[in-house]
Amino acid sequence: MHLLKKYAKTMLFPSFVLIFILFYFLQQDSKDEPFESISTIPQQQSEQLNNENEEQPIVNIMVDVKGEVYFPGVYELTTEDRVIDAINLAGGYTEQAETKHVNHAQKLQDEMVIYIPKKGEELENQPIESIVMSGQVSNDxxxxxxxxxxxxxxxxxxxxxxxxxxxxxxxxxxxxxxxxxxxxxxxxxxxxxxxxxxxxxxxxxx
Structure with a gap:
Protein backbone atom coordinates (compact mmCIF):
# COMPACT_ATOMS: atom_id res chain seq x y z
CA MET A 1 0.00 0.00 0.00
CA HIS A 2 2.85 2.29 0.80
CA LEU A 3 4.50 1.42 -2.53
CA LEU A 4 1.25 2.18 -4.42
CA LYS A 5 1.04 5.63 -2.92
CA LYS A 6 4.72 6.21 -3.65
CA TYR A 7 4.50 5.18 -7.35
CA ALA A 8 1.17 6.96 -7.84
CA LYS A 9 2.79 10.26 -7.00
CA THR A 10 5.70 9.60 -9.37
CA MET A 11 3.35 8.56 -12.28
CA LEU A 12 0.93 11.47 -11.86
CA PHE A 13 3.17 14.16 -13.32
CA PRO A 14 4.18 12.23 -16.49
CA SER A 15 0.51 11.48 -17.08
CA PHE A 16 -0.34 15.18 -17.03
CA VAL A 17 2.52 15.88 -19.40
CA LEU A 18 1.37 13.15 -21.81
CA ILE A 19 -2.22 14.41 -21.77
CA PHE A 20 -1.02 17.96 -22.48
CA ILE A 21 1.10 16.80 -25.42
CA LEU A 22 -1.77 14.83 -26.91
CA PHE A 23 -4.12 17.78 -26.54
CA TYR A 24 -1.58 20.07 -28.22
CA PHE A 25 -1.17 17.82 -31.27
CA LEU A 26 -4.92 17.38 -31.60
CA GLN A 27 -5.34 21.15 -31.69
CA GLN A 28 -2.66 21.45 -34.37
CA ASP A 29 -4.39 18.84 -36.54
CA SER A 30 -7.66 20.68 -36.38
CA LYS A 31 -5.99 23.93 -37.45
CA ASP A 32 -4.33 22.25 -40.42
CA GLU A 33 -7.65 21.06 -41.86
CA PRO A 34 -8.56 23.21 -44.86
CA PHE A 35 -11.54 25.49 -44.46
CA GLU A 36 -14.09 24.86 -47.17
CA SER A 37 -15.89 28.03 -48.09
CA ILE A 38 -19.28 27.79 -49.73
CA SER A 39 -19.89 30.21 -52.54
CA THR A 40 -23.34 30.79 -53.91
CA ILE A 41 -24.18 31.88 -57.45
CA PRO A 42 -26.90 34.51 -57.51
CA GLN A 43 -30.01 33.40 -59.35
CA GLN A 44 -30.34 35.07 -62.74
CA GLN A 45 -33.35 37.18 -63.47
CA SER A 46 -34.44 34.99 -66.38
CA GLU A 47 -37.84 36.62 -66.81
CA GLN A 48 -36.29 40.08 -67.02
CA LEU A 49 -33.75 38.95 -69.60
CA ASN A 50 -36.50 37.33 -71.64
CA ASN A 51 -38.48 40.56 -71.62
CA GLU A 52 -35.47 42.59 -72.70
CA ASN A 53 -34.67 40.23 -75.55
CA GLU A 54 -38.27 39.86 -76.68
CA GLU A 55 -38.71 41.15 -80.22
CA GLN A 56 -41.63 43.18 -81.43
CA PRO A 57 -44.18 40.98 -83.22
CA ILE A 58 -44.35 41.18 -87.01
CA VAL A 59 -47.79 42.40 -88.08
CA ASN A 60 -49.41 42.21 -91.51
CA ILE A 61 -50.37 45.64 -92.86
CA MET A 62 -52.00 47.16 -95.95
CA VAL A 63 -50.17 49.81 -97.99
CA ASP A 64 -51.52 51.87 -100.89
CA VAL A 65 -48.97 52.45 -103.67
CA LYS A 66 -49.96 55.19 -106.12
CA GLY A 67 -48.50 57.13 -108.99
CA GLU A 68 -45.68 56.12 -111.30
CA VAL A 69 -45.41 52.40 -110.62
CA TYR A 70 -46.42 49.69 -113.06
CA PHE A 71 -49.17 48.18 -110.91
CA PRO A 72 -50.66 50.78 -108.51
CA GLY A 73 -52.87 49.32 -105.81
CA VAL A 74 -53.22 48.16 -102.25
CA TYR A 75 -50.70 45.53 -101.15
CA GLU A 76 -50.30 43.40 -98.05
CA LEU A 77 -46.86 43.53 -96.45
CA THR A 78 -45.51 43.46 -92.88
CA THR A 79 -44.15 45.98 -90.40
CA GLU A 80 -40.68 44.59 -91.11
CA ASP A 81 -40.90 45.59 -94.79
CA ARG A 82 -39.70 48.89 -96.16
CA VAL A 83 -40.81 51.32 -98.86
CA ILE A 84 -38.62 49.68 -101.50
CA ASP A 85 -40.39 46.36 -100.84
CA ALA A 86 -43.80 47.94 -101.51
CA ILE A 87 -42.55 49.60 -104.70
CA ASN A 88 -41.08 46.33 -105.97
CA LEU A 89 -44.34 44.55 -105.19
CA ALA A 90 -46.15 47.15 -107.29
CA GLY A 91 -43.97 46.31 -110.28
CA GLY A 92 -41.29 48.95 -109.75
CA TYR A 93 -40.99 52.45 -111.15
CA THR A 94 -42.14 53.51 -114.59
CA GLU A 95 -39.76 55.43 -116.83
CA GLN A 96 -41.53 58.66 -115.89
CA ALA A 97 -41.17 58.22 -112.11
CA GLU A 98 -39.52 60.93 -110.03
CA THR A 99 -37.76 59.07 -107.19
CA LYS A 100 -35.47 61.65 -105.59
CA HIS A 101 -37.89 62.34 -102.70
CA VAL A 102 -38.53 58.68 -101.88
CA ASN A 103 -37.02 57.30 -98.69
CA HIS A 104 -36.62 53.69 -99.74
CA ALA A 105 -35.31 52.60 -96.35
CA GLN A 106 -38.30 53.76 -94.30
CA LYS A 107 -40.28 51.03 -92.57
CA LEU A 108 -43.92 50.67 -93.53
CA GLN A 109 -46.96 51.46 -91.41
CA ASP A 110 -50.51 50.27 -91.74
CA GLU A 111 -52.63 52.42 -94.12
CA MET A 112 -49.55 54.19 -95.45
CA VAL A 113 -49.88 55.85 -98.86
CA ILE A 114 -46.77 55.82 -101.04
CA TYR A 115 -47.27 58.25 -103.90
CA ILE A 116 -44.63 58.36 -106.65
CA PRO A 117 -44.89 61.58 -108.68
CA LYS A 118 -44.16 61.96 -112.37
CA LYS A 119 -41.09 63.79 -113.63
CA GLY A 120 -41.89 67.45 -114.04
CA GLU A 121 -45.02 67.21 -111.92
CA GLU A 122 -45.76 70.36 -109.96
CA LEU A 123 -44.56 69.78 -106.42
CA GLU A 124 -43.94 73.31 -105.20
CA ASN A 125 -45.47 74.38 -101.90
CA GLN A 126 -46.30 70.80 -101.03
CA PRO A 127 -44.81 68.98 -98.04
CA ILE A 128 -42.67 66.05 -99.18
CA GLU A 129 -44.56 63.80 -96.78
CA SER A 130 -47.87 64.48 -98.52
CA ILE A 131 -46.36 63.87 -101.95
CA VAL A 132 -44.54 60.65 -101.35
CA MET A 133 -45.64 59.08 -98.09
CA SER A 134 -48.76 60.38 -96.49
CA GLY A 135 -48.62 58.53 -93.17
CA GLN A 136 -51.88 56.94 -92.15
CA VAL A 137 -54.85 57.90 -94.27
CA SER A 138 -58.19 57.65 -92.57
CA ASN A 139 -61.40 56.82 -94.35
CA ASP A 140 -63.13 59.46 -92.29
Whole structure:
Protein backbone atom coordinates (compact mmCIF):
# COMPACT_ATOMS: atom_id res chain seq x y z
CA MET A 1 0.00 0.00 0.00
CA HIS A 2 2.85 2.29 0.80
CA LEU A 3 4.50 1.42 -2.53
CA LEU A 4 1.25 2.18 -4.42
CA LYS A 5 1.04 5.63 -2.92
CA LYS A 6 4.72 6.21 -3.65
CA TYR A 7 4.50 5.18 -7.35
CA ALA A 8 1.17 6.96 -7.84
CA LYS A 9 2.79 10.26 -7.00
CA THR A 10 5.70 9.60 -9.37
CA MET A 11 3.35 8.56 -12.28
CA LEU A 12 0.93 11.47 -11.86
CA PHE A 13 3.17 14.16 -13.32
CA PRO A 14 4.18 12.23 -16.49
CA SER A 15 0.51 11.48 -17.08
CA PHE A 16 -0.34 15.18 -17.03
CA VAL A 17 2.52 15.88 -19.40
CA LEU A 18 1.37 13.15 -21.81
CA ILE A 19 -2.22 14.41 -21.77
CA PHE A 20 -1.02 17.96 -22.48
CA ILE A 21 1.10 16.80 -25.42
CA LEU A 22 -1.77 14.83 -26.91
CA PHE A 23 -4.12 17.78 -26.54
CA TYR A 24 -1.58 20.07 -28.22
CA PHE A 25 -1.17 17.82 -31.27
CA LEU A 26 -4.92 17.38 -31.60
CA GLN A 27 -5.34 21.15 -31.69
CA GLN A 28 -2.66 21.45 -34.37
CA ASP A 29 -4.39 18.84 -36.54
CA SER A 30 -7.66 20.68 -36.38
CA LYS A 31 -5.99 23.93 -37.45
CA ASP A 32 -4.33 22.25 -40.42
CA GLU A 33 -7.65 21.06 -41.86
CA PRO A 34 -8.56 23.21 -44.86
CA PHE A 35 -11.54 25.49 -44.46
CA GLU A 36 -14.09 24.86 -47.17
CA SER A 37 -15.89 28.03 -48.09
CA ILE A 38 -19.28 27.79 -49.73
CA SER A 39 -19.89 30.21 -52.54
CA THR A 40 -23.34 30.79 -53.91
CA ILE A 41 -24.18 31.88 -57.45
CA PRO A 42 -26.90 34.51 -57.51
CA GLN A 43 -30.01 33.40 -59.35
CA GLN A 44 -30.34 35.07 -62.74
CA GLN A 45 -33.35 37.18 -63.47
CA SER A 46 -34.44 34.99 -66.38
CA GLU A 47 -37.84 36.62 -66.81
CA GLN A 48 -36.29 40.08 -67.02
CA LEU A 49 -33.75 38.95 -69.60
CA ASN A 50 -36.50 37.33 -71.64
CA ASN A 51 -38.48 40.56 -71.62
CA GLU A 52 -35.47 42.59 -72.70
CA ASN A 53 -34.67 40.23 -75.55
CA GLU A 54 -38.27 39.86 -76.68
CA GLU A 55 -38.71 41.15 -80.22
CA GLN A 56 -41.63 43.18 -81.43
CA PRO A 57 -44.18 40.98 -83.22
CA ILE A 58 -44.35 41.18 -87.01
CA VAL A 59 -47.79 42.40 -88.08
CA ASN A 60 -49.41 42.21 -91.51
CA ILE A 61 -50.37 45.64 -92.86
CA MET A 62 -52.00 47.16 -95.95
CA VAL A 63 -50.17 49.81 -97.99
CA ASP A 64 -51.52 51.87 -100.89
CA VAL A 65 -48.97 52.45 -103.67
CA LYS A 66 -49.96 55.19 -106.12
CA GLY A 67 -48.50 57.13 -108.99
CA GLU A 68 -45.68 56.12 -111.30
CA VAL A 69 -45.41 52.40 -110.62
CA TYR A 70 -46.42 49.69 -113.06
CA PHE A 71 -49.17 48.18 -110.91
CA PRO A 72 -50.66 50.78 -108.51
CA GLY A 73 -52.87 49.32 -105.81
CA VAL A 74 -53.22 48.16 -102.25
CA TYR A 75 -50.70 45.53 -101.15
CA GLU A 76 -50.30 43.40 -98.05
CA LEU A 77 -46.86 43.53 -96.45
CA THR A 78 -45.51 43.46 -92.88
CA THR A 79 -44.15 45.98 -90.40
CA GLU A 80 -40.68 44.59 -91.11
CA ASP A 81 -40.90 45.59 -94.79
CA ARG A 82 -39.70 48.89 -96.16
CA VAL A 83 -40.81 51.32 -98.86
CA ILE A 84 -38.62 49.68 -101.50
CA ASP A 85 -40.39 46.36 -100.84
CA ALA A 86 -43.80 47.94 -101.51
CA ILE A 87 -42.55 49.60 -104.70
CA ASN A 88 -41.08 46.33 -105.97
CA LEU A 89 -44.34 44.55 -105.19
CA ALA A 90 -46.15 47.15 -107.29
CA GLY A 91 -43.97 46.31 -110.28
CA GLY A 92 -41.29 48.95 -109.75
CA TYR A 93 -40.99 52.45 -111.15
CA THR A 94 -42.14 53.51 -114.59
CA GLU A 95 -39.76 55.43 -116.83
CA GLN A 96 -41.53 58.66 -115.89
CA ALA A 97 -41.17 58.22 -112.11
CA GLU A 98 -39.52 60.93 -110.03
CA THR A 99 -37.76 59.07 -107.19
CA LYS A 100 -35.47 61.65 -105.59
CA HIS A 101 -37.89 62.34 -102.70
CA VAL A 102 -38.53 58.68 -101.88
CA ASN A 103 -37.02 57.30 -98.69
CA HIS A 104 -36.62 53.69 -99.74
CA ALA A 105 -35.31 52.60 -96.35
CA GLN A 106 -38.30 53.76 -94.30
CA LYS A 107 -40.28 51.03 -92.57
CA LEU A 108 -43.92 50.67 -93.53
CA GLN A 109 -46.96 51.46 -91.41
CA ASP A 110 -50.51 50.27 -91.74
CA GLU A 111 -52.63 52.42 -94.12
CA MET A 112 -49.55 54.19 -95.45
CA VAL A 113 -49.88 55.85 -98.86
CA ILE A 114 -46.77 55.82 -101.04
CA TYR A 115 -47.27 58.25 -103.90
CA ILE A 116 -44.63 58.36 -106.65
CA PRO A 117 -44.89 61.58 -108.68
CA LYS A 118 -44.16 61.96 -112.37
CA LYS A 119 -41.09 63.79 -113.63
CA GLY A 120 -41.89 67.45 -114.04
CA GLU A 121 -45.02 67.21 -111.92
CA GLU A 122 -45.76 70.36 -109.96
CA LEU A 123 -44.56 69.78 -106.42
CA GLU A 124 -43.94 73.31 -105.20
CA ASN A 125 -45.47 74.38 -101.90
CA GLN A 126 -46.30 70.80 -101.03
CA PRO A 127 -44.81 68.98 -98.04
CA ILE A 128 -42.67 66.05 -99.18
CA GLU A 129 -44.56 63.80 -96.78
CA SER A 130 -47.87 64.48 -98.52
CA ILE A 131 -46.36 63.87 -101.95
CA VAL A 132 -44.54 60.65 -101.35
CA MET A 133 -45.64 59.08 -98.09
CA SER A 134 -48.76 60.38 -96.49
CA GLY A 135 -48.62 58.53 -93.17
CA GLN A 136 -51.88 56.94 -92.15
CA VAL A 137 -54.85 57.90 -94.27
CA SER A 138 -58.19 57.65 -92.57
CA ASN A 139 -61.40 56.82 -94.35
CA ASP A 140 -63.13 59.46 -92.29
CA UNK A 141 -64.27 62.25 -94.62
CA UNK A 142 -63.25 64.83 -91.99
CA UNK A 143 -59.61 64.13 -92.92
CA UNK A 144 -60.23 64.87 -96.59
CA UNK A 145 -59.90 68.18 -98.41
CA UNK A 146 -63.24 69.75 -99.26
CA UNK A 147 -62.72 70.99 -102.82
CA UNK A 148 -65.79 73.25 -102.50
CA UNK A 149 -64.43 75.25 -99.57
CA UNK A 150 -60.64 74.73 -99.53
CA UNK A 151 -58.44 77.77 -100.18
CA UNK A 152 -55.26 77.77 -102.27
CA UNK A 153 -52.95 76.73 -99.41
CA UNK A 154 -55.16 73.74 -98.56
CA UNK A 155 -55.51 72.64 -102.18
CA UNK A 156 -51.75 72.70 -102.74
CA UNK A 157 -51.31 70.05 -100.06
CA UNK A 158 -52.86 67.57 -102.49
CA UNK A 159 -50.49 65.54 -104.69
CA UNK A 160 -50.10 67.01 -108.15
CA UNK A 161 -51.87 70.28 -107.28
CA UNK A 162 -49.61 73.31 -107.43
CA UNK A 163 -50.57 76.98 -107.12
CA UNK A 164 -51.72 77.24 -110.76
CA UNK A 165 -54.05 74.23 -110.53
CA UNK A 166 -55.32 75.37 -107.14
CA UNK A 167 -56.24 78.74 -108.64
CA UNK A 168 -57.93 76.96 -111.54
CA UNK A 169 -60.08 74.96 -109.08
CA UNK A 170 -61.11 78.13 -107.25
CA UNK A 171 -61.86 79.89 -110.54
CA UNK A 172 -64.03 76.95 -111.64
CA UNK A 173 -66.05 77.17 -108.42
CA UNK A 174 -66.59 80.89 -108.87
CA UNK A 175 -67.76 80.46 -112.47
CA UNK A 176 -69.77 77.22 -112.22
CA UNK A 177 -70.74 76.92 -108.58
CA UNK A 178 -69.87 74.13 -106.19
CA UNK A 179 -68.74 70.73 -107.38
CA UNK A 180 -71.66 68.32 -107.37
CA UNK A 181 -69.40 65.21 -107.30
CA UNK A 182 -65.69 64.74 -106.84
CA UNK A 183 -65.54 63.50 -110.44
CA UNK A 184 -66.44 67.04 -111.56
CA UNK A 185 -62.89 67.99 -110.65
CA UNK A 186 -61.80 66.57 -114.01
CA UNK A 187 -63.69 69.46 -115.64
CA UNK A 188 -61.01 71.83 -114.34
CA UNK A 189 -58.36 72.70 -116.87
CA UNK A 190 -55.15 70.75 -116.27
CA UNK A 191 -56.73 68.00 -114.16
CA UNK A 192 -57.16 64.79 -116.11
CA UNK A 193 -58.10 61.25 -115.20
CA UNK A 194 -54.60 60.32 -114.01
CA UNK A 195 -54.43 63.26 -111.64
CA UNK A 196 -57.93 62.51 -110.40
CA UNK A 197 -56.92 58.91 -109.58
CA UNK A 198 -54.28 60.28 -107.22
CA UNK A 199 -56.77 62.64 -105.59
CA UNK A 200 -60.04 60.75 -105.30
CA UNK A 201 -59.23 59.18 -101.91
CA UNK A 202 -58.11 62.51 -100.50
CA UNK A 203 -60.92 64.87 -101.46
CA UNK A 204 -64.59 65.40 -100.68
CA UNK A 205 -67.35 67.86 -101.58
CA UNK A 206 -69.01 68.22 -98.18
Missing amino acids: TSDKININTADESQLTTLPGIGPSKAQAIIAYREENGSFKTIEDLTNVSGIGDKTFEKLKELIDIK
